[in-house]
Amino acid sequence: MRVAVGDDAVILREGLSRLLQEAGFEVVGVAADADELLDLVERSEPDVAIVDIRMPPTHTDEGLRAAKAIREAHPAIGILVLSQHVHARYAIELLSSGTDGVGYLLKERVADLDELSASVRRVGQGGSVLDPAVVSQLVGRRRQADNPLQHLTDREREVLALMAEGRSNKAIAERLFVSEHTVEKHIKNIFCTLRLPHTPDDHRRVLAVVTYLDSE
Amino acid sequence: MRARLFLLVAAAIGAGAGATWLAANAKAARPTEPGPYLTLWVGVSLIGSGLASWRARPDNRLGPAMVLSGFLWFAGLLSEATSAPLYTIGVALEYAFIAGFIYIVVSFPSGRVRGTLDRSLVVAGVVGALGLQVVAMLFGRGSGLRCGGSCGDNLIQAFHDNGLALALLDLQRVIGAILTMTAVALLTIRWLRASRPQRRELTWVMLAGNLGLLALAFTVIDDILGNPLNATPAKIFFFTLALLPIAIMATFVRRRLARGSVAGLVVQLGGPTEPADLRAALATTLGDPSLDLAYWFPPEARYVTGEGRPVEVPDADSNRRSTFVERDGTPIAMLLHDPALEHNSGLVQSVCAAAGLALENERLQAELRARLVELNASRGRLVEATDAERRRIERNLHDGTQQRLVSIAMSLGLLESKLSPGHGDAAPIVREARTALTLALEELRELTQGIHPTLLVERGLPVALEELCRRAGLPAHLTVDLDVRLPDQVETAAYYFASEAISNAVKHSHGNEIRVNVSYDGRMLTVDIVDDGIGGAAVGPGSGLRGLADRVEALGGQFTVSSPPGRGTRLTAQIPCA
Numbered sequence: 116m117r118v119a120v121g122d123d124a125v126i127l128r129e130g131l132s133r134l135l136q137e138a139g140f141e142v143v144g145v146a147a148d149a150d151e152l153l154d155l156v157e158r159s160e161p162d163v164a165i166v167d168i169r170m171p172p173t174h175t176d177e178g179l180r181a182a183k184a185i186r187e188a189h190p191a192i193g194i195l196v197l198s199q200h201v202h203a204r205y206a207i208e209l210l211s212s213g214t215d216g217v218g219y220l221l222k223e224r225v226a227d228l229d230e231l232s233a234s235v236r237r238v239g240q241g242g243s244v245l246d247p248a249v250v251s252q253l254v255g256r257r258r259q260a261d262n263p264l265q266h267l268t269d270r271e272r273e274v275l276a277l278m279a280e281g282r283s284n285k286a287i288a289e290r291l292f293v294s295e296h297t298v299e300k301h302i303k304n305i306f307c308t309l310r311l312p313h314t315p316d317d318h319r320r321v322l323a324v325v326t327y328l329d330s331e
Numbered sequence: 332m333r334a335r336l337f338l339l340v341a342a343a344i345g346a347g348a349g350a351t352w353l354a355a356n357a358k359a360a361r362p363t364e365p366g367p368y369l370t371l372w373v374g375v376s377l378i379g380s381g382l383a384s385w386r387a388r389p390d391n392r393l394g395p396a397m398v399l400s401g402f403l404w405f406a407g408l409l410s411e412a413t414s415a416p417l418y419t420i421g422v423a424l425e426y427a428f429i430a431g432f433i434y435i436v437v438s439f440p441s442g443r444v445r446g447t448l449d450r451s452l453v454v455a456g457v458v459g460a461l462g463l464q465v466v467a468m469l470f471g472r473g474s475g476l477r478c479g480g481s482c483g484d485n486l487i488q489a490f491h492d493n494g495l496a497l498a499l500l501d502l503q504r505v506i507g508a509i510l511t512m513t514a515v516a517l518l519t520i521r522w523l524r525a526s527r528p529q530r531r532e533l534t535w536v537m538l539a540g541n542l543g544l545l546a547l548a549f550t551v552i553d554d555i556l557g558n559p560l561n562a563t564p565a566k567i568f569f570f571t572l573a574l575l576p577i578a579i580m581a582t583f584v585r586r587r588l589a590r591g592s593v594a595g596l597v598v599q600l601g602g603p604t605e606p607a608d609l610r611a612a613l614a615t616t617l618g619d620p621s622l623d624l625a626y627w628f629p630p631e632a633r634y635v636t637g638e639g640r641p642v643e644v645p646d647a648d649s650n651r652r653s654t655f656v657e658r659d660g661t662p663i664a665m666l667l668h669d670p671a672l673e674h675n676s677g678l679v680q681s682v683c684a685a686a687g688l689a690l691e692n693e694r695l696q697a698e699l700r701a702r703l704v705e706l707n708a709s710r711g712r713l714v715e716a717t718d719a720e721r722r723r724i725e726r727n728l729h730d731g732t733q734q735r736l737v738s739i740a741m742s743l744g745l746l747e748s749k750l751s752p753g754h755g756d757a758a759p760i761v762r763e764a765r766t767a768l769t770l771a772l773e774e775l776r777e778l779t780q781g782i783h784p785t786l787l788v789e790r791g792l793p794v795a796l797e798e799l800c801r802r803a804g805l806p807a808h809l810t811v812d813l814d815v816r817l818p819d820q821v822e823t824a825a826y827y828f829a830s831e832a833i834s835n836a837v838k839h840s841h842g843n844e845i846r847v848n849v850s851y852d853g854r855m856l857t858v859d860i861v862d863d864g865i866g867g868a869a870v871g872p873g874s875g876l877r878g879l880a881d882r883v884e885a886l887g888g889q890f891t892v893s894s895p896p897g898r899g900t901r902l903t904a905q906i907p908c909a
Contacts, residue, residue, distance in 0.1 A: 124734045130741035137748055169729070175789040199733050200776060202786055203801055204794050223772050226740035226765060228748045252801045 116239050119159065120145045121152035121181065122167040122197070131165065131225060138232040148172075149181035156185055156192065163193040163239040167222075168205065179205055186212060193238035197222045201248045207329050210243065214322045218244030218281065243281035243321045250279040253328035266308050274301040279324045336382065339398065343378045347371060350408035357411045369569040370408060377401030377428075380576030387583040388677075392442035393435060394583075397576045400431030415484040422468060422485065426460040429507070429547065432572065436514055436540040439579060440532055440674045452514055459506040463499055471496025504551045511548040515541050526650070528619045529671035532582055539578040543571040586675050593681045600689045609689055610637075613666070616682050623667040624690070626697035630705075634665050637693065639700030642667075656683045656690055664690040710885040711820070718783075718823055725783035733775055740768045784826055792822045796829055796847060804837040805845050805862075812850040817908050824882045824906055825849070825858045828890075831875050832860040832902045840864025840900055856906045861899060868894040868902075879904070 118140045122128040128145045135142050143159040146152035148171045156164055164185055168178035182194045193216035196209055206219040218238045224246065225231045234244045254264070254276050264272065270291075277287045284302070288295040302320075305311075311323050355367040365373065378401030385394025407428060409421025433456035437449045444453050468485055470492040522530060522537045546568035553564050596616045600609070614622040625634035625642040634642045645651040645667065652673055654666040672679055683690075747761045787795035793811040800807035816822070829847055836845050842864030850857050870876040870892055879902075880890040888906035 124730070124738075126738040127734055127741070130738050130745075134741055134745055137745055169785075174726070175785070199729060199737070200780065200785065202798060204786065204790060204798055222737045223740045223769055226737070226744035226768075228744050231744075 116163065116236065117141045117143045117159070117161040118235060119143050119152065119155050119161040119164045120166075121147075121149065121155075121164065121170065121178065123147050123170045124167070127167070127222070134225060134228060134231055135165075135235070138228055138235075140232070140235060149177040149184075152181055153184060156189065160189070161192060163195060163235050165195045165197060165235070168196050168198040176205065179209060182209060182217070183212060186217070190215075192216070193235075193241065194218070195220060195234060195238050195244065197225065201246070201252060203249045203252050203329070206245055206249045207325060210245070210322055210325055214243040214281070214325075216241045216243070219249065220244060220246045221248055237281065242283070245280050245321070245325065247276070247280055250276050250328075253279065253325065263309055267305060271301050271305050271308075274298060275305050275324065278302065278305075278320060279328060281321050339378075339382065343374070343398075343401065346402055346405040347374050347378075350374060350405040353408045353411040364411075365565075365569045369566065370405075373569055373573045374401050374404050376573035377404060377576045380580035383580045384576075384583045387580075387586070388442075391440075391583075391674075393439060393579060396431060396435055396438070396442070397579065400428050400435065401576075403431055404428040415486050418484065419468075419486040423461070423465050423487075426464055426503075428460075428572075430456040430460040432456075432543065432547075432575070433510065433514060435575060435579070436518060436536075436544065439536050439540070440582065448517065452510065452517065455506060455510050459503055459510060463503040463506070467496045467499040467503070470499070501555070504555050507551040508548055508555070511544045511551070515544045515548070518544070526621070526669050526671060528621070528669045531618065532671055532674070535578040536575065536582060539571065539574040543568060543575055546571050586678055593678070593685050596682065597685045600686060609686065609693055613682060613686060617668065617672060617678065619669045619672055621669055624693070625665040625667060626690075626694040627662040627664060628698055628701045630698075630702070635697055635701045635704075637697050637700070639697055639702070639704040654679050654683065656687065658687055658691055663687070663694050707885065707887065710881070714824070714882055714885045715820060718820070721783040725779045725785070728775065728779050728782075733772065733779070736768060736772050736775070740765055740772070743768065781830075784830075787822060787826050788819075791816050792825055792849065795822075795826055796849065799826070799830055799833060800845075800847060803833050803845065805833075805842065807833060807845040807847055809847045810849070813856070815851070817851070817856060820886060821856055821906050821908050824886055824888070825856055825904065827882060828858055828879050828902075828904045829860060831879050835868065835875060835902075836860065836862040836864065836900065839868065840866075842899060851908070854907060856904075856908055858904045858906075859901065860903075861901045863899045865896065866894045866898050866900050867896045868892060868900045876902070 118135050120128050120131050120135070120142060122131065122145075125147075128147075132142045132145060143161045144155045146155045149166075152164065152166060155161075164182075166178040166181055168176055170177040170181075178196055178198075182196050185192055185194055190213075194209075195218040196205075197220055198205065199222050201221065209217055209219055216238050218234055220234060224234070237244055254272065264275075267275065273291065274287055277290060282290070284295050284298045288298045291298070309327055311320075311327055351367045351371050354365060354370040357364055377397050381394050381397025381399075381401060383394075384391070384397060388394060403424055406424040407421060407426065409417045410425050412418050412421055430453075434444070434453050437452050438444050444450050465487070468487050469489045471485075471488065518537050518540050522533050525533050546564055549564035550568045553562070593616060596612055600612065610622065610624050613624070614620055623636075625636060627633075628635040628639075631641075634644065636642055642665070644665065645653055650670065651667050652670050654668065654672075654676075655662060656664040656666065666679065666683070668679075743761055743765045747758065747765070750758050750761065784795050784799075786798050793809075793813060796809055796811065800809045817825075829849075833845055833847070836842060840862040842862040844863060846859075846861045848857075848859040848861075850859075868876065870880060870890075876892065883890045883904045883906060886906050887909075888904055890905075891903045892900070893903075894900040
């Protein structure tokens with residue numbers, strides 16, 4: 116898989132490149148800001164672009180805007196946005212333009228080589244990735260008595276969180292040491308309890324879940 | 332002074348009696364003669380009103396000008412005299428009073444002639460009424476100059492050219508017609524452009540002046556056409572001529588009466604007054620509703636409003652004037668008023684003297700308020716400096732420490748993957764280090780978000796509060812009625828207020844949930860944080876709530892706590908968004 120990296124901090128983009136190469140990815144180039152990244156993507160058409168959310172010139176959400184631009188121009192290129200902050204809002208903004216091939220991760224997650232390569236691969240294959248910290252914020256806030264999440268079992272809530280992170284049924288089953296069949300049963304229950312439209316597509320349901328969690 | 336007055340009155344009585352006698356015994360009996368009654372009426376009006384105005388306003392030239400015009404009026408009647416010198420003087424000065432009339436009309440109320448147009452009118456008046464008359468007299472004899480032959484000799488006739496003399500007199504009439512119409516237009520425009528207090532002064536003089544000028548214009552035109560109107564316009568002109576000095580005198584005397592109301596002002600200011608009362612009282616006494624007061628603020632050597640805000644001294648060419656009030660040589664206050672009051676500086680001075688003490692009191696209060704304004708500004712600057720510093724620290728942590736820690740985590744990740752199975756006991760140590768590093772990064776993240784919420788700057792208050800509620804340790808419900816970006820310092824204050832209030836509720840309320848309500852009515856941002864806990868919160872020194880209060884109050888906002896024991900706590904901040 117071919118990957119482009121955009122980050123204004125030299126040590127981070129070099130470190131990330133090394134990790135990616137170590138994990139078996141081909142790094143097609145690195146960029147120090149959004150414009151450079153867009154150029155790089157235009158020139159080398161990678162499978163995945165990894166982009167720091169905060170880059171020059173304003174150091175606010177350039178990465179997010181670059182991600183949106185890349186998605187519009189090249190819908191096939193997967194995008195993984197990295198942030199040093201847990202901003203559920205940005206994750207939702209990113210996902211709201213479509214969950215196919217997008218991801219939002221905290222920067223330090225990439226230090227785990229397995230986590231990094233799984234996430235890049237998932238995004239590259241059109242899946243989605245949402246940082247567990249963001250998901251737990253979304254799930255964690257709904258604890259009041261009249262909350263439908265109250266009616267879910269602990270196991271169902273675990274499954275819901277993993278779904279929101281963008282994991283497939285198979286990955287959830289492996290993570291929870293249960294069979295895929297059991298996971299499917301849990302998911303059916305969750306969708307039923309929360310009155311969500313059921314979709315067999317692993318990817319599309321992320322948006323349904325996240326949108327549900329974000330709404331009051 | 333008194334002697335001069337007696338002299339003038341005696342001279343006026345003499346001149347009046349003589350002129351009236353001449354008018355009554357006029358042999359020519361031409362239709363445009365004023366006759367004895369109008370002669371007396373006009374002269375007495377001019378000289379009497381002139382003397383009264385002179386007394387009321389010794390520094391104004393209008394009084395003397397009216398007196399002079401009155402004497403010129405009487406002198407014109409000498410043209411009925413049979414004695415050659417008197418006749419010559421009389422004919423020369425026959426229309427001189429019209430020049431005086433034009434001067435009076437144009438120069439009211441200051442008594443000064445300003446501007447090219449005004450000056451041209453006065454010069455044209457003198458040239459037309461006096462100059463051309465004298466020049467015509469050099470060429471024509473008595474008969475050429477309206478006398479039926481029974482009058483005295485023209486002593487300054489040098490040539491015999493009656494045709495030229497008559498032509499000059501025709502020119503005189505044309506100039507007169509143009510001059511009077513121009514003056515009417517000028518007076519009308521001046522009145523239309525005047526401010527309200529100015530108009531009150533101008534109206535009667537404008538009406539009387541215009542009436543007189545129009546009647547004069549008709550007289551001249553009637554004269555050019557050979558008197559088809561049978562001298563009626565002339566009679567009207569003579570009659571209204573007398574109204575102008577009366578109108579002027581009335582205006583001047585009314586000012587004196589206004590000065591009498593200063594006594595009322597003194598009584599009024601004897602009681603306790605509010606700043607607005609003082610302004611209103613002065614405005615009433617001075618007859619200028621637009622009057623404003625500004626007070627001297629020594630620390631900055633400038634004037635400030637009663638609320639302590641800086642005031643500029645108006646430029647000389649602006650449409651406001653300033654009068655400065657001093658006590659014992661130190662400035663106290665400045666009156667900002669309509670230019671109309673400039674012509675009545677006597678009244679303004681009396682009012683300032685009467686209101687001196689009240690103004691000094693008011694000045695002290697204004698000084699206090701100005702210091703408060705200054706204090707608030709410096710508090711605002713402190714908060715701003717704090718925010719800038721927080722931004723800087725957050726940025727440094729983000730670009731420095733956080734990145735370095737992430738890069739170490741990456742190196743550890745790399746190291747972990749490179750460990751061959753032979754180094755089996757090293758792997759758990761590396762993982763341990765990575766876990767510790769992740770925790771450190773988490774703590775650092777919390778810290779930087781607390782120092783400076785980047786989301787607030789990037790996405791605004793509602794989004795930042797939404798995130799805050801998501802992270803809260805208790806279920807927090809947010810309702811926001813705000814769809815515009817507010818000034819940075821307002822958003823920041825509201826955010827920190829909500830942040831601190833929420834963490835207070837989480838730590839101390841023992842409640843189950845928090846409600847955060849934000850609303851904005853176009854002027855005021857209200858942030859309301861309510862919990863259902865045990866209540867009993869207080870704003871003590873050193874408490875987090877005190878810091879909140881400081882931040883909100885630095886922006887001129889209000890901070891209220893309602894925390895009855897057992898019934899939850901409500902913290903409310905109201906921040907004005909100027």
